[in-house]
Amino acid sequence: MSAAVLLLGSALLGAACGIAGIGGDDGGALANPPDTPATTRLLIPELLEPTMIDGVARYHLTIGESSHDFGDGRRADTRSYNDASILGPTLRWNTDDFVAIDVTNNLPETTTTHWHGADVPAEDDGGPHSRIEAGQTWTADFRVIQPAATLWYHPHLMGTTAEEVFAGAAGLIIVDDDNPATTDLPSTYGVDDIPVILQDREFTPDGQLAFELDDDDNGDLNPELTVNGTMDAYTTVPAGPVRLRLLNGSQARVYELSVDNGSMVKIASDGGYLAGPVPLETLTLAPGDRAEIIVDTSDGGAVLLDEAFGRVLELRPDPTLPTAEHPPAQLATIDPITPDMIDRDRTFQLGEVGGGWGINGQQMDMSRIDETVDFDDIERWTVNVGEGVHSFHIHQTQFQILEVDGEPPPPEDAGWEDTVLVTDDQQVVVAARFNTYANPDVPYMFHCHILDHEDTGMMGQFRVVGP
Numbered sequence: 449m450s451a452a453v454l455l456l457g458s459a460l461l462g463a464a465c466g467i468a469g470i471g472g473d474d475g476g477a478l479a480n481p482p483d484t485p486a487t488t489r490l491l492i493p494e495l496l497e498p499t500m501i502d503g504v505a506r507y508h509l510t511i512g513e514s515s516h517d518f519g520d521g522r523r524a525d526t527r528s529y530n531d532a533s534i535l536g537p538t539l540r541w542n543t544d545d546f547v548a549i550d551v552t553n554n555l556p557e558t559t560t561t562h563w564h565g566a567d568v569p570a571e572d573d574g575g576p577h578s579r580i581e582a583g584q585t586w587t588a589d590f591r592v593i594q595p596a597a598t599l600w601y602h603p604h605l606m607g608t609t610a611e612e613v614f615a616g617a618a619g620l621i622i623v624d625d626d627n628p629a630t631t632d633l634p635s636t637y638g639v640d641d642i643p644v645i646l647q648d649r650e651f652t653p654d655g656q657l658a659f660e661l662d663d664d665d666n667g668d669l670n671p672e673l674t675v676n677g678t679m680d681a682y683t684t685v686p687a688g689p690v691r692l693r694l695l696n697g698s699q700a701r702v703y704e705l706s707v708d709n710g711s712m713v714k715i716a717s718d719g720g721y722l723a724g725p726v727p728l729e730t731l732t733l734a735p736g737d738r739a740e741i742i743v744d745t746s747d748g749g750a751v752l753l754d755e756a757f758g759r760v761l762e763l764r765p766d767p768t769l770p771t772a773e774h775p776p777a778q779l780a781t782i783d784p785i786t787p788d789m790i791d792r793d794r795t796f797q798l799g800e801v802g803g804g805w806g807i808n809g810q811q812m813d814m815s816r817i818d819e820t821v822d823f824d825d826i827e828r829w830t831v832n833v834g835e836g837v838h839s840f841h842i843h844q845t846q847f848q849i850l851e852v853d854g855e856p857p858p859p860e861d862a863g864w865e866d867t868v869l870v871t872d873d874q875q876v877v878v879a880a881r882f883n884t885y886a887n888p889d890v891p892y893m894f895h896c897h898i899l900d901h902e903d904t905g906m907m908g909q910f911r912v913v914g915p
């Protein structure tokens with residue numbers, strides 16, 4: 449926790465007064481006035497119930513144009529799924545279920561929809577090759593083969609991902625399983641299990657979204673914070689353990705989160721539960737990242753804070769709501785990938801290439817397969833950064849972070865990940881298994897999840913071949 453936050457004291461009102469004046473990195477005003485209670489009830493995306501047909505959980509998503517009131521009474525043009533004013537419904541999958549998702553494109557142009565963090569066949573992954581033309585429907589179907597986790601979905605067309613996500617096209621996916629250690633954790637959606645989709649935005653004077661692609665080191669940082677499309681948000685919760693499913697769905701911003709007047713315990717990373725709960729003072733969340741945290745609101749509520757914005761979300765306790773349990777000491781078993789298990793090494797250099805960004809000296813080329821992975825191999829990928837801030841994401845698999853600048857990761861980063869922050873002059877080493885799906889003809893993507901960098905070339909393609 450930063451020194452400024454430590455000065456705050458425990459009063460719920462005025463929770464962020466100690467950091468008043470720290471605005472967004474673009475020099476904008478503090479989005480959330482710190483000396484008063486939050487003004488707007490947090491939007492909770494609806495849960496989309498599947499239709500069960502022949503043992504398959506079938507979902508229908510429609511991406512299209514919409515409009516949304518971010519809190520000032522004006523309506524900004526947005527993009528969303530299923531006619532929501534912004535974002536899309538939350539999908540809830542069960543491990544081992546067969547799911548089918550029909551995605552209809554009601555936009556006037558081509559798009560795609562990718563299941564970020566999901567271990568699915570390449571042809572169902574929804575990357576840049578899975579084009580959905582205007583008016584057409586694309587169907588992904590697969591079995592859910594991964595444990596409980598928080599994933600998300602968003603468009604992934606080459607060159608337009610930043611603008612589409614910024615405009616609001618994204619949604620959460622919750623995977624549930626029957627892990628007995630987690631049965632009593634908060635899990636009532638929208639009540640004590642809260643989606644928290646962090647996105648910074650910029651507006652024109654007349655209240656429309658002002659999108660800008662910025663290919664500098666940090667990407668485009670926007671001056672206003674929105675949580676589930678809500679500015680200055682509060683939500684009512686039980687007085688006890690509350691689960692926040694944090695998703696950084698921002699174009700480029702890295703958040704430094706803390707909790708005032710409560711405690712924060714991280715229970716899950718991108719790929720699912722950590723081995724055990726990890727108490728934290730600050731949590732770094734890079735673009736594309738998810739984290740599940742338990743916040744204790746039993747002392748009159750709590751406030752989620754960010755270093756740049758101040759108040760992110762006020763949690764107001766209602767003592768009449770039933771409370772769930774705090775996490776047990778062990779949540780999951782994570783078998784470490786050790787050096788003797790590695791079948792192959794690869795190295796990736798992230799940096800500037802040809803006026804944009806690239807990997808290993810090349811910009812993304814849809815017609816070039818950059819890496820071919822043998823099915824069932826365990827690979828160690830070393831990611832080096834010369835300049836800039838990058839959020840390295842690998843599709844399809846979940847990896848373990850072996851080293852950050854030669855050191856093992858801290859316990860909160862010692863679980864399964866699909867996205868990792870790598871900044872100037874850093875080296876991060878990760879290891880992944882490729883033992884679920886192979887397809888010689890359709891590649892998966894690896895890329896920077898700072899969307900400005902992705903859209904200006906910092907992406908490559910790998911395929912898995914065999915067995």
Ligand SMILES: [Cu+2]
Nearest residue numbers: 838896898901
């Ligand atoms: Cu980057």
